[in-house]
Amino acid sequence: MGGSYKGKHVVLGVTGGIAVYKVPELIRALQGHEITVEVIMTKAACEFVTPLTFREITGLPVHTEMFSPPVQWRTAHISLARKADLLAVIPATANIIGKIAAGIADDLLTTTVMATRAPVLLAPAMNTAMYENPVFRRNLETLSGLNYRIVPAATGDLLCGEKGSGRLPSLDVLEEEVLRLLTPKDLAGKKLLITAGPTREYLDPVRFITNDSSGRMGYALAKEAYRRGGEVTLVTGRTGLPYPPGVRTLPVTTTGELYETVMAEFPAADIIIMAGAPVDFSPATVSNQKIKKTAGSLPPLDLRLTPDVARAVGEKKDQRFLVIFAAETNDLVANAREKIRRKQADLAVANDLTEEGAGFQHPTNKVTLVTRGKVKDLPLMSKEEVAKEIISTILRLQEGKDL
Numbered sequence: 001m002g003g004s005y006k007g008k009h010v011v012l013g014v015t016g017g018i019a020v021y022k023v024p025e026l027i028r029a030l031q032g033h034e035i036t037v038e039v040i041m042t043k044a045a046c047e048f049v050t051p052l053t054f055r056e057i058t059g060l061p062v063h064t065e066m067f068s069p070p071v072q073w074r075t076a077h078i079s080l081a082r083k084a085d086l087l088a089v090i091p092a093t094a095n096i097i098g099k100i101a102a103g104i105a106d107d108l109l110t111t112t113v114m115a116t117r118a119p120v121l122l123a124p125a126m127n128t129a130m131y132e133n134p135v136f137r138r139n140l141e142t143l144s145g146l147n148y149r150i151v152p153a154a155t156g157d158l159l160c161g162e163k164g165s166g167r168l169p170s171l172d173v174l175e176e177e178v179l180r181l182l183t184p185k186d187l188a189g190k191k192l193l194i195t196a197g198p199t200r201e202y203l204d205p206v207r208f209i210t211n212d213s214s215g216r217m218g219y220a221l222a223k224e225a226y227r228r229g230g231e232v233t234l235v236t237g238r239t240g241l242p243y244p245p246g247v248r249t250l251p252v253t254t255t256g257e258l259y260e261t262v263m264a265e266f267p268a269a270d271i272i273i274m275a276g277a278p279v280d281f282s283p284a285t286v287s288n289q290k291i292k293k294t295a296g297s298l299p300p301l302d303l304r305l306t307p308d309v310a311r312a313v314g315e316k317k318d319q320r321f322l323v324i325f326a327a328e329t330n331d332l333v334a335n336a337r338e339k340i341r342r343k344q345a346d347l348a349v350a351n352d353l354t355e356e357g358a359g360f361q362h363p364t365n366k367v368t369l370v371t372r373g374k375v376k377d378l379p380l381m382s383k384e385e386v387a388k389e390i391i392s393t394i395l396r397l398q399e400g401k402d403l
Contacts, residue, residue, distance in 0.1 A: 013040045016047060024053060040062075080116075090121075177245070193235070195276030202254075211277050213276070277325075277360075282303065324343055328350060346371070
């Protein structure tokens with residue numbers, strides 16, 4: 001299962017808010033997942049952006065009128081309602097939300113919302129006073145109680161000059177919510193703890209030992225698990241990546257902090273995926289001042305082992321499913337199996353760092369899935385595709401099936 005979006009059809013309702021100018025970029029992002037997007041515009045939306053803009057981006061007719069001559073002889077709102085895998089209204093004004101909450105269907109968009117059996121996503125965007133108005137809040141609560149998916153507005157500077165709630169959520173948040181609603185929920189009811197990124201072990205206030213992990217693999221796993229309905233906690237070292245929308249994210253810096261956080265969080269998890277890259281060694285002593293460079297001499301560097309976080313989890317995991325990562329430069333499967341034994345894991349995701357396009361700092365990865373008895377090689381693919389394979393493999397193994 002997992003997120004395969006080719007052939008998915010999103011009907012996108014666009015209403016008359018200034019944030020409409022951001023919507024073309026969202027459509028492009030969804031098209032990058034091979035999602036077909038078809039647009040309905042209200043009359044007010046056409047005052048901000050022309051239908052031609054959306055027609056050129058989508059390559060499809062843009063629907064603006066209930067009774068315009070049809071391209072095909074079908075009732076427009078029924079045809080659109082039936083073909084939608086998801087109906088999203090972005091931006092959603094106070095007016096459109098009020099109409100939907102009251103059951104009013106007096107134009108093409110509201111009639112299509114009324115007629116669809118697909119999930120409906122609403123992303124409010126408006127002036128702060130309107131967003132905080134008790135009538136509007138009541139309408140949102142009504143729709144939320146009827147299983148409409150509401151994406152809370154963001155807080156910040158508004159184009160009206162005010163600062164507060166009411167901004168259209170960021171495009172990555174909106175993209176993630178659309179993908180989540182289009183993804184089968186085979187992780188529903190499961191709690192996942194995922195680690196990502198490198199740790200740091202400081203020599204002094206400005207220097208530290210670390211590794212080349214980018215965090216991309218762990219972040220891809222967190223996003224995929226969230227889309228598939230899992231309740232996800234991500235424990236992450238410092239990366240340059242934005243936190244995944246919808247995912248509870250706990251930042252750490254050192255391996256000791258990673259250990260403390262994971263040991264506190266893992267008892268609540270059903271599945272633990274140790275995709276992070278903790279540093280194995282730390283300086284035995286840390287200077288509280290910057291170590292000066294002195295000609296002809298080097299400061300002593302005594303190292304000690306840092307906590308083995310995965311092994312500590314394995315010793316206490318009981319019936320929880322533990323996945324470890326094994327980044328190797330030789331004897332890939334043998335080393336991965338040894339790690340499985342030593343850390344009492346259920347699955348190892350092994351990769352050979354000498355392979356082109358695999359491992360740290362790449363958007364791609366080439367991994368081998370290893371259990372105590374079986375091995376499955378995966379081809380070079382994006383880390384997002386690898387994440388899908390890993391999650392699907394975990395679910396198969398939990399059901400007693402083979403790799």
